[in-house]
Amino acid sequence: MDGLSGKLYLICAFSLAGTSVIAARFVTGKLGTFTITAVSLFFALVFLLPLCRKQLVRYLRLMSLRNFLFLSLQALCGIFLFRMFLLWGLHYTGSGEAGILTGATPAITALLAMIVLREPVSGRKLAGILCTVGGVLIIQGVLTPGKGLSLEHIGGNLLILCAAACESAFNTLSRISAVKAAADLKEPASPLAQTAIVSAIALILCLIPAAFEHPLKELAGIGMLEWTALLWYGVFVTALAFICWYSGIKRCGAFTAAAYSGMMPLTSLLLATAVLGESAGYQQWLGGLLVILGMFLIGTEGL
Known part of the structure; x- marks a missing residue:
């Protein structure tokens, strides 16, 4: 039962995280990269602190220096660097394409699980990694006859791939932290408290x-749509997504988390076409299908 609930938490976490590309599109170019992140984190903390004040105090008292360092690394990779690369990349590439490129996360997470966590790899997991890499290459045009890398978008696409690598590092660190925290704290860690600390x-x-x-000057010049996007980014993309993530990762292994992280590109692509009206050609859909196929192959043994 724990495994099933963990997978449901992961689906919710990555589906919410997938909306980050769409929310960011409404404020990219109107606000600075770090301003967007800072304001959204402020909204996240305003939402979280009334809910977890007692849990947070207790967690801080029990937390070891090692746990704090792991949470700091998660904040650096999963929020600071991830959003920095994502928001910079959106200046040069479309939301749909950016969403699909975050599909590199399952493959990178799977590789880190093998190298860092020493989790064994099967034929299915290797096939999933290859499907993900192939999907990204198709999106870039490398495997399409008569087409090559887009010089106009290559810089932005590389930044999005850097964001995916940061997300993968966050996933791996979170799994290590979940195991270490269970041993150090002698009791289950509070997802609410963890989210609040990482956000702070x-x-x-x-x-x-x-x-x-x-x-201050930039924030004074934005409208209700942009403020709504910042609020969504803070409450849903940060607070609720991270609560679901920490609830799921303590119940599931790194390969299962890698599989479900494919929900990010799927959600981003669907919302980019439905909400933003961006067109997705056969190349993007084919690449997206390979990325999603890779997601399921990587996580087959954990499902």
């Missing part, structure tokens, strides 16, 4: 670079 650390990391983006 990431907010502190964003404050200095955000100050150089003239945030």
